[in-house]
Amino acid sequence: MTDAQIKPVPTLPDAQTVTEVEHYTDRLFRFRCTRPQSLRFRSGEFVMIGLMGDNGKPLLRAYSIASPSWDEELEFYSIKVPDGPLTSRLQHIKAGDEIILRPKPVGTLVLDALLPGKRLWFFATGTGIAPFASLMREPDTYERYDEVIMMHTCRDAAELEYGRQLVESLPNDPLIGEFVGDKLKYYPTTTRDDFAHKGRITENLISGKAFADLGLGIDKLDPETDRGMVCGSLAFNLDMKDILEGWGLNEGANSEPAEYVVEKAFVD
Ligand code: A2P
Known part of the structure; x- marks a missing residue:
């Protein structure tokens, strides 16, 4: 042949x-x-x-x-x-x-689209945790911020499992563990079954429950020090924009970094 x-x-x-x-x-x-x-x-x-x-x-x-x-x-x-x-x-x-x-x-969920600050918040529903699974494993995240808080809400505990396993593995990870140290805080909640913490991210921010549970001693994000990244359903993203802008944070972009960024999670 x-x-x-x-x-x-x-x-x-x-x-x-x-x-x-x-x-x-x-x-x-x-x-x-x-x-x-x-x-x-x-x-x-x-x-x-x-x-x-x-x-x-x-x-x-x-x-x-x-x-x-x-x-x-x-x-x-x-x-x-x-x-x-x-x-x-x-x-x-x-x-x-x-x-x-x-x-x-x-994409806009990149550290370069945010101004420097002290505390970085990741807000995700459902598969919206995906970009944060990347950023939580990125050394730069911990070099730029003193504290990183991962808030994730799903319908039930089984849906939180991917994020839970990842977050819990990070402090002991041979490659990234030393960067993570004790900087990463995790606040998972469910909305449709029994779990340690319940309720939507939006509700837990407005009521102050999330801040109290995390022991932060604050009642809102501060545009001087706090930075936010949002990824979830369209309705969630819009509700989060309202909350963050109500606290004085402005939406950033690659070309003009500011205090928060937002992106819609993939939905088929
Ligand atoms: P809920 O159960 O109250 O609808 P989904 O699996 O449908 O994508 O939802 C993922 C999670 O996002 C669910 O816990 C859901 O809560 C929550 N959620 C949906 N819409 C919003 C919203 N507008 N604000 C906050 N959380 C939301």
């Missing part, structure tokens, strides 16, 4: 290979894949990923990269929507499968 007769194995454009998959609930899973050598990104950014559609065209969605910028692989945390065009199929991927990944990272 001559070279010309050898049929090339069909590969996807921008193909990456899945290395690991872990399912948390019937609605949530994470997976890791190879990282294109050319991909440079800032922790907190997102890329377009997906699978080849039945029509032969790539079916892509925006996904926050959940791994930090220094990791040699990439991690993603995803919802599974039964009739979602992409996630109904993506939820079945296994190690060794290929996904499509466009290596063009973008």
Whole structure:
């Protein structure tokens, strides 16, 4: 057989290979894949990923990269929507499968879009924790701020599990543990089952319960010292904008850093 007769194995454009998959609930899973050598990104950014559609065209969605910028692989945390065009199929991927990944990272949930401060707040609902899974593993986060507070609200405890396991592993992590030290505080809540702390992030901020439970001795964020990053559903993001702006924080961007930034979590 001559070279010309050898049929090339069909590969996807921008193909990456899945290395690991872990399912948390019937609605949530994470997976890791190879990282294109050319991909440079800032922790907190997102890329377009997906699978080849039945029509032969790539079916892509925006996904926050959940791994930090220094990791040699990439991690993603995803919802599974039964009739979602992409996630109904993506939820079945296994190690060794290929996904499509466009290596063009973008996003506003980056440390560079915030002014310096003392305390950094991460506010997430559901899969909105993904960009913070990246930023919590980023040494720069701890070099820029004295204290980092991860607030995460889900319907029930099982949905908090990805974040809980990650947060609890960080102080002892051989690579990032020394940066994290005792700077990272975690405040998980649920809204639909029994749990140590209950209620929506928005309610717990307005009532002051979150500040009291964290033992901070404050009753709101201070635009002089506090910085916020918000990632969740559209309704959550809008409610958080109102709260933060009511306390005098302004929305920042890459081009004009300010006191808080916001981005919508991926929904299929
Ligand atoms: P709730 O159970 O009261 O709706 P979902 O799984 O639907 O994406 O929601 C994730 C979490 O975000 C749930 O705990 C949900 O609370 C909460 N949530 C939804 N909308 C808002 C909002 N506007 N403000 C604060 N929390 C919200």
